[in-house]
Amino acid sequence: MPGGEEPGHRGVHVRRGVAGVGRPGVEEPNGFLGVDVGIANIATTNDGTRHAGKGLNRVRHRNQRLRAKLQRVGTKSAKRLLKARRRKEARFAADTNHRIAKQIVTEAERAGRGIALENLTGIRDRVRLRRPQRVTLHWWAFHQLGQYIAYKATRAGVALVHVDPAYTSQGCSACGHIAKANRPNQSTFRCTSCGFAEHADVNAVRNIAGRGHADWGRW
Numbered sequence: 001m002p003g004g005e006e007p008g009h010r011g012v013h014v015r016r017g018v019a020g021v022g023r024p025g026v027e028e029p030n031g032f033l034g035v036d037v038g039i040a041n042i043a044t045t046n047d048g049t050r051h052a053g054k055g056l057n058r059v060r061h062r063n064q065r066l067r068a069k070l071q072r073v074g075t076k077s078a079k080r081l082l083k084a085r086r087r088k089e090a091r092f093a094a095d096t097n098h099r100i101a102k103q104i105v106t107e108a109e110r111a112g113r114g115i116a117l118e119n120l121t122g123i124r125d126r127v128r129l130r131r132p133q134r135v136t137l138h139w140w141a142f143h144q145l146g147q148y149i150a151y152k153a154t155r156a157g158v159a160l161v162h163v164d165p166a167y168t169s170q171g172c173s174a175c176g177h178i179a180k181a182n183r184p185n186q187s188t189f190r191c192t193s194c195g196f197a198e199h200a201d202v203n204a205v206r207n208i209a210g211r212g213h214a215d216w217g218r219w
Contacts, residue, residue, distance in 0.1 A: 029114030029159045029216065034209030035104055035149065036118065036168070036201055037142050040187065043100050044201040045107065046209040051100045063089055093141045101148035105156055114159030116212020118168065120146045163211035172196055173206035 034046040042052040063085070070082040108115045120143050153160040169189075171178040177193035184190060189203040198206075 026157050026159055027112065030112040032114045032116040032159075032161065032209045032212035032216070033104070033108040033111070034116045034205040034207070034212060036205035036208055037120065037145065038201055041201060042096070042142075043104065043145065044205050045104065046202065046205045047107070048202055049103075049107070050201070051103065052096060059092070090141075094144065097141060097145040097148050101145060101152050104149055105152040105158055108153070108158050109156050114161060114212060114216060115149060115153055116161050116163055116208050116215075117146060117149060118165035118208055119162045159216065161212040161215050163208055163215055165208070168207040168211070169200065169204045171207050173198070173203045173210065 036044045038044065041050040044050045066085060067082060070078045070085065104115065150160055167178050170180055170182050172182060172189075172191040172194060174196035175191060175194040177191055179192055181192050182189055183200060187200055188197070189200040190197045196203075
């Protein structure tokens, strides 16, 4: 659709966040592609694909500086420019989300897998971040990305499961041990029980994929 905009995701969520259960045209998945959203990368899959990393963050920070400058000026013309800047950012976010969602759904469809996506409801309230990261979190349309993935998955007949994100970042995808100490920093996961080490985003998304498989099996 023009400008990367798509219809809102309506009537797809059924049975505690499992989309497509009992719906004609939805293929039985051969495993699940987990999707984790984050600040360093907008989305990471358990295949190790990272969508929109450093390049997008540079755009985010540049826009943040421009907004702050216009807000300090405070004139009518500056306010008009600020509104125009916000509209431009919204279009940019929608286009980027559209492209990421398309790549994720295409990847799952090609492999015959479903998609496991963390439930993004309340993401702004539950995530604790440093101030620059909070700015990014509030600016980026994560919920919109989830809507685009759900809409495209439904159109493609790809099963979609929304999973509880609790402890996916602290739990070990190898042995299941959960501890805050497993995350020595934002990008590193190192299990204090079994010693398993991986990029933090990849470990988290493996947990999400595993929960997707378990949740699908319950229905």
